[in-house]
Amino acid sequence: MSEAVDESFDVIVVGAGAVGENAADRAGRSGLKVMVVERRLVGGECSFYACTPTKAMLRPVHAAHAAQRVRGVAGAHLVPAEVMARRDYWISDLDDSGAVRWLESAGIALVRGTARLVGERLVEVDGTTYRAGAAVVVATGTSPAVPDLPGLRDAKPWTNIEATTSSTVPERLVILGGGVVACETAQIYCALGSRVTLVERGPRLLGRAEPFASSLVAAALAREGVDVRLGVTVTAVSRPEPGGEVTVTLSDGSTVAGDEVMAAMGRTPNTGDLGLDVVGAEVDESGYVVVDDSMRVTSVPGDWLYAVGDVTGRNLLTHMGKYQARVAGDIIAARGAGRATDGPGMRAWADHLGAPQVVFTDPEVSSVGLTEAAARERGMDVRVVNVKMRAASGAGLQADEYEGYAQIVVDESRRVVVGATFVGQDTAEMVHAAGIAVVGEVPLERLWHVVPSFPTMSEIWLRLLEHYGL
Ligand SMILES: Cc1cc2nc3c(=O)[nH]c(=O)nc-3n(C[C@H](O)[C@H](O)[C@H](O)COP(=O)(O)OP(=O)(O)OC[C@H]3O[C@@H](n4cnc5c(N)ncnc54)[C@H](O)[C@@H]3O)c2cc1C
Numbered sequence: 001m002s003e004a005v006d007e008s009f010d011v012i013v014v015g016a017g018a019v020g021e022n023a024a025d026r027a028g029r030s031g032l033k034v035m036v037v038e039r040r041l042v043g044g045e046c047s048f049y050a051c052t053p054t055k056a057m058l059r060p061v062h063a064a065h066a067a068q069r070v071r072g073v074a075g076a077h078l079v080p081a082e083v084m085a086r087r088d089y090w091i092s093d094l095d096d097s098g099a100v101r102w103l104e105s106a107g108i109a110l111v112r113g114t115a116r117l118v119g120e121r122l123v124e125v126d127g128t129t130y131r132a133g134a135a136v137v138v139a140t141g142t143s144p145a146v147p148d149l150p151g152l153r154d155a156k157p158w159t160n161i162e163a164t165t166s167s168t169v170p171e172r173l174v175i176l177g178g179g180v181v182a183c184e185t186a187q188i189y190c191a192l193g194s195r196v197t198l199v200e201r202g203p204r205l206l207g208r209a210e211p212f213a214s215s216l217v218a219a220a221l222a223r224e225g226v227d228v229r230l231g232v233t234v235t236a237v238s239r240p241e242p243g244g245e246v247t248v249t250l251s252d253g254s255t256v257a258g259d260e261v262m263a264a265m266g267r268t269p270n271t272g273d274l275g276l277d278v279v280g281a282e283v284d285e286s287g288y289v290v291v292d293d294s295m296r297v298t299s300v301p302g303d304w305l306y307a308v309g310d311v312t313g314r315n316l317l318t319h320m321g322k323y324q325a326r327v328a329g330d331i332i333a334a335r336g337a338g339r340a341t342d343g344p345g346m347r348a349w350a351d352h353l354g355a356p357q358v359v360f361t362d363p364e365v366s367s368v369g370l371t372e373a374a375a376r377e378r379g380m381d382v383r384v385v386n387v388k389m390r391a392a393s394g395a396g397l398q399a400d401e402y403e404g405y406a407q408i409v410v411d412e413s414r415r416v417v418v419g420a421t422f423v424g425q426d427t428a429e430m431v432h433a434a435g436i437a438v439v440g441e442v443p444l445e446r447l448w449h450v451v452p453s454f455p456t457m458s459e460i461w462l463r464l465l466e467h468y469g470l
């Protein structure tokens with residue numbers, strides 16, 4: 001640690017991803033002086049290597065598919081170079097100056113470098129030590145997990161970083177994993193012209209989604225030409241020549257050859273070299289920082305250390321991380337202004353209800369709340385209603401032969417919806433209404449009076465309630 005300590009700031013946020021930026025903004029609202037530390041790009045994974053580029057590339061795929069499903073339209077097709085150009089526009093060619101300007105406009109100082117906790121309220125960045133007058137917020141996110149499988153690391157696998165920035169389309173792409181990253185990436189590269197093989201060790205894709213959603217996505221990927229291998233693991237990877245052909249050996253003895261192999265096998269929290277042990281901050285068995293609903297790191301005495309976003313492992317989604325950031329930021333700002341820190345927006349309790357999420361494959365998997373299995377695990381008296389999306393004429397008008405299903409999970413003891421999943425084209429925007437029903441615990445009898453417009457896809461709510469028996 002250097003001798004001089006910079007004491008200019010009240011709040012230090014480590015990591016300027018979408019979540020860290022949000023925490024910094026909220027914490028600074030009552031006049032506290034805030035600095036953020038970022039070792040890579042301001043905007044983090046989501047803006048440059050995750051949400052934004054994948055959605056920028058998936059949208060043309062969806063648009064082309066949607067056009068092909070409407071009688072009266074002909075000739076929609078993808079232009080791969082233009083799809084990549086669209087993505088590059090959305091990731092600003094990996095230039096974060098727009099985000100830096102936003103920080104400046106919000107009065108937040110930026111220090112570039114790698115931060116470490118070196119004591120209570122003390123953060124060291126490449127040799128300079130800063131003392132936070134009020135609080136430190138850890139928002140360091142996650143990195144792609146590349147497990148220690150024989151030959152995998154030596155084969156220099158793609159992760160989401162390469163998959164979202166490559167300017168070329170590999171002829172053959174082998175994707176290891178069958179979660180959200182794998183499914184979205186498989187659909188993108190298949191549509192761009194790669195021959196994609198996807199290897200998932202579990203019995204289905206999207207293991208945390210409703211099983212019917214997994215089946216519909218697997219069927220769609222297979223129809224488009226993705227070779228989906230379920231229930232097999234990778235035993236070895238070999239790439240004898242750098243940049244040459246990759247061979248992936250699977251547990252069933254088969255091999256798959258590719259021009260690139262991608263690790264899409266989950267995430268690892270960026271906590272290893274953060275100095276959490278120096279201040280006594282507890283991490284769980286996977287390395288995620290343990291916090292309470294105020295986002296405070298409870299194992300550390302005093303009210304100075306908070307963690308938000310992916311690094312907490314609560315819900316690895318941008319919008320949920322930003323929700324947590326608003327909670328932590330508001331508490332820090334309130335404490336700075338001498339106000340109460342237990343206001344209604346100051347606990348992230350919605351984290352425990354089942355986060356809203358859209359898997360942006362075609363079909364989209366749009367869900368909120370608990371799956372049937374999760375509700376049963378919590379001991380609820382569960383009733384499930386599942387209908388074809390086509391039961392709403394709005395769906396058929398949206399796409400000829402619309403394929404998809406909607407499902408609600410009802411807690412019978414309270415007669416409220418605790419989970420909802422919509423699978424099909426253009427269901428993403430339906431998830432927020434479902435979220436209001438779930439988080440608001442709207443009784444079914446009241447929901448009956450929320451009359452959906454005709455002919456929209458939301459009319460599926462009426463069909464679901466009718467099937468329930470209302
Ligand atoms: C391919 C892909 C697609 C995704 N799509 C979606 C989606 O559509 N919707 C959605 O909600 N979520 C999506 N996610 C998840 C989403 O990207 C994350 O939930 C989100 O990025 C978490 O934000 P964060 O700020 O917590 O972490 P990050 O975005 O990881 O930001 C953390 C920042 O901290 C910096 N940092 C780390 N350690 C240090 C240190 N010691 N010192 C200084 N800086 C440090 C890092 O450089 C990074 O910029 C996707 C993820 C992937 C991989």
Ligand SMILES: NC(=O)c1ccc[n+]([C@@H]2O[C@H](COP(=O)([O-])OP(=O)(O)OC[C@H]3O[C@@H](n4cnc5c(N)ncnc54)[C@H](O)[C@@H]3O)[C@@H](O)[C@H]2O)c1
Binds near residue numbers: 177178181200233
């Ligand atoms: N649209 C979105 O909201 C979106 C998009 C992408 C990512 N994300 C978030 O990012 C996080 C990370 O996504 P992810 O897909 O990397 O992780 P994940 O945990 O969702 O999926 C990883 C998958 O890899 C499989 N796997 C692990 N090791 C394997 C092996 N050796 N062989 C074969 N399969 C193996 C697992 O069984 C699992 O199905 C998720 O929590 C997700 O919610 C969200």
